[in-house]
Amino acid sequence: MNTTNHALVVRDLKKKYPKVEALKGVDLTLPQGEIWGLLGPNGSGKSTLLKCIIGLVNPDGGEIEILGSAPSRQTKAQIAFVPEVENLYRWMTIRQAIDFTATFYDDWDEARVPGLLQFMGLDATKKVSSLSKGMRARLKLILALARKAPLILLDEPFSGIDPASRDRIVEGIVRQFKSEEQTMVISTHAVGDTEQLFDAVVFLDEGTINLQGNAEDLRRQYGKSINDLFKEVFA
Amino acid sequence: MNIDFSTSIPIYLQIIEEFKRQIVTSALKPGDKVPSQRDLAAQIKVNANTVQRAYREMEILGLVETLRGQGTFICQNQGIVEETRKEMLTNLVDDFVRAVRALGLSQEATLDVVKNRFSELESKEEVNDK
Numbered sequence: 281m282n283t284t285n286h287a288l289v290v291r292d293l294k295k296k297y298p299k300v301e302a303l304k305g306v307d308l309t310l311p312q313g314e315i316w317g318l319l320g321p322n323g324s325g326k327s328t329l330l331k332c333i334i335g336l337v338n339p340d341g342g343e344i345e346i347l348g349s350a351p352s353r354q355t356k357a358q359i360a361f362v363p364e365v366e367n368l369y370r371w372m373t374i375r376q377a378i379d380f381t382a383t384f385y386d387d388w389d390e391a392r393v394p395g396l397l398q399f400m401g402l403d404a405t406k407k408v409s410s411l412s413k414g415m416r417a418r419l420k421l422i423l424a425l426a427r428k429a430p431l432i433l434l435d436e437p438f439s440g441i442d443p444a445s446r447d448r449i450v451e452g453i454v455r456q457f458k459s460e461e462q463t464m465v466i467s468t469h470a471v472g473d474t475e476q477l478f479d480a481v482v483f484l485d486e487g488t489i490n491l492q493g494n495a496e497d498l499r500r501q502y503g504k505s506i507n508d509l510f511k512e513v514f515a
Numbered sequence: 516m517n518i519d520f521s522t523s524i525p526i527y528l529q530i531i532e533e534f535k536r537q538i539v540t541s542a543l544k545p546g547d548k549v550p551s552q553r554d555l556a557a558q559i560k561v562n563a564n565t566v567q568r569a570y571r572e573m574e575i576l577g578l579v580e581t582l583r584g585q586g587t588f589i590c591q592n593q594g595i596v597e598e599t600r601k602e603m604l605t606n607l608v609d610d611f612v613r614a615v616r617a618l619g620l621s622q623e624a625t626l627d628v629v630k631n632r633f634s635e636l637e638s639k640e641e642v643n644d645k
Binding site for chain 2: 313314450476505508
């Protein structure tokens with residue numbers, strides 16, 4: 281199978297932790313240029329799947345192909361990953377956090393930074409420690425969107441943040457996402473107010489995919505919003 | 516353009532419906548420029564691929580045309596206003612007729628009520644306008 285025009289292919293991916301089977305054989309094929317919603321409640325395996333893709337977790341079985349290649353240092357450099365956990369040094373200013381992150385990546389595009397800061401309503405001289413959770417989430421998104429990475433993975437970017445920040449992040453993604461050269465996976469359990477972002481969705485339930493497809497096709501097929509489908513599947 | 520989504524209907528179809536509504540009410544006239552796909556996507560906070568699908572469909576339907584380097588415009592064809600109006604009205608009436616028939620009501624009884632309601636609602640609106 282020729283998979284070079286796919287951003288990501290996952291085959292029969294398995295991961296077992298001492299107390300829980302996080303992934304029980306996951307299969308996924310993501311075409312380039314789409315935004316995918318990885319949907320499921322807490323503990324469904326979303327983070328484990330993303331961490332397997334970026335290489336922070338070693339799977340126990342299965343295969344991953346990123347932009348046509350097996351995971352390596354090269355593929356890792358092509359992925360912009362925004363973890364759910366706080367990864368910013370609180371003593372830094374926003375400017376310092378940006379400069380610090382920029383040093384790690386060859387694909388950093390400094391020209392994007394001023395516009396992103398302005399759009400997100402962030403003052404670069406402010407300290408990270410002075411920011412609200414929503415403002416920190418905005419900053420984390422800037423750090424991902426300032427890279428020309430072909431694959432962007434956002435782990436729970438809307439979790440526990442204010443509605444204004446959520447709306448800014450949704451709009452920021454819509455404005456910045458370049459479907460000609462990028463693919464994005466967004467994991468979330470907050471499907472309301474974000475579902476219009478997704479080209480396609482995957483429902484992950486206790487390590488197993490139980491529904492996936494084009495979001496518009498699913499709406500038509502079930503006569504329901506993705507949010508209502510989500511509630512029904514995970515009720 | 517402001518779209519209030521009921522997301523049980525595919526979003527690209529709702530975008531097309533909104534354009535049709537604006538064409539019928541003359542909020543958009545033949546020849547008018549419409550927002551670029553990216554601008555509309557940002558404005559209504561919808562995935563740009565979804566907006567692209569709506570625009571592509573509207574081109575096929577002959578509602579809009581994209582001129583290279585200039586943008587997207589409502590088609591100059593004056594007939595589209597009348598056609599769109601007819602189509603939207605037919606759809607509304609079809610839904611109504613099906614609902615009425617499902618209740619087992621006759622055409623004659625229904626049409627009388629429709630006429631009466633038209634004049635009653637119109638006079639009510641006139642009162643409200645004053």
